[in-house]
Amino acid sequence: MKPAAFDYVVPGTVGEAVGALAEVGERARILAGGQSLIMEMRCRRCLPELVVDINRVQGLDHLRVQDGGLQVGALVRHRAFESPRVAPGPLGRLLSRTVVNIAHPPIRALGTMAGSLAWAHPAAEWGAIAVGLDADIELRGPAGVRMIAARDYFHGPHRTECRPQEMITSVRLPLLDDTVGVAFVEHRRTHAGFAQIAVAVALTVLDGVITQAFIGLANAADRPVRAHAAELSLIGAEIGASFSYPAPLDGHPFDRAAGIAAEGDADPCAQPYADVEYQRQVVAVLVGRALYQAASDRQAHAGHDGSAGERR
Ligand SMILES: Cc1cc2nc3c(=O)[nH]c(=O)nc-3n(C[C@H](O)[C@H](O)[C@H](O)COP(=O)(O)OP(=O)(O)OC[C@H]3O[C@@H](n4cnc5c(N)ncnc54)[C@H](O)[C@@H]3O)c2cc1C
Structure with missing residues (x-):
């Protein structure tokens, strides 16, 4: 389907772009990459009266x-x-x-x-x-x-x-310093589809002890969420140097945190091919996997901060 008719402006500065938005308010839409907007307009789920194309605005590509x-x-x-x-x-x-x-x-x-x-x-x-x-x-x-x-x-x-x-x-x-190990793990049904669940982890490990953790979840709620309760459960946990995956041991801090993220932090919605319980299970599996991978990443880069690295 073709989009409905709309007006189109190509501002050269941020001030001009904002001025154009201010004139039309809710009936205007910015066009950046167009990879979501154009499809929405073609399906006529989005019917802007004015499209403000920011692709020629100076100073936004830094x-x-x-x-x-x-x-x-x-x-x-x-x-x-x-x-x-x-x-x-x-x-x-x-x-x-x-x-x-x-x-x-x-x-x-x-x-x-x-x-x-x-x-x-x-x-x-x-x-x-x-x-x-x-x-x-x-x-x-x-x-x-x-x-x-x-x-x-x-x-x-x-x-x-x-x-x-x-x-x-x-x-x-x-920025994250070199005491941090990172991982991003995602499950999706089809190759280029959106995530069923995705997990980002940044784990600070000093001498085998977790001192800080960041866990971000996608599609585990109606908006992206941070798994604060799971993060808290990890602070002070001794993980030593054995990070091989898959080797989940019951009671390991990573597996405990994964359960907390799934049951406490996530608030998933039912999906066309997954009910809420299944979504929680995917959160638990992926958080556990991401924590192991982040710890392995930290281990692989140990010493870059000049420290002695992990306790072995
Ligand atoms: C087949 C397909 C698969 C995709 N898979 C994924 C995926 O797996 N994961 C994923 O994250 N995304 C996916 N996308 C979406 C893609 O990442 C889009 O690029 C992104 O969602 C929107 O970025 P855009 O620059 O294209 O924005 P546009 O499509 O230009 O705009 C999207 C919306 O944001 C507004 N907007 C854009 N820029 C600004 C701004 N600077 N300030 C205020 N409002 C603004 C627009 O007005 C519009 O409402 C997919 C898209 C397609 C077509």
């Missing part, structure tokens, strides 16, 4: 390390994250392991991280990363700039803190 974080401009495409060198250390590894789960190469060549966060699909991988790592999202509107923590940004499926007159201008992801 990707730079600054003030302890990776600043990602609103026009940075998914594919920019395919190399682990996109950010130093564990953050680069985590982003490159995440992005390969998003659709397939032609879509990754056009779609943007900011567009994904704006679209706010509960199964989107970048949502789990943003919430899991405590990212900040910069919104610009007629009243100026405001920074929103990712944990406060998502309100539900396709509902966010971004007002109709505002746009995301950048996302800030905190």
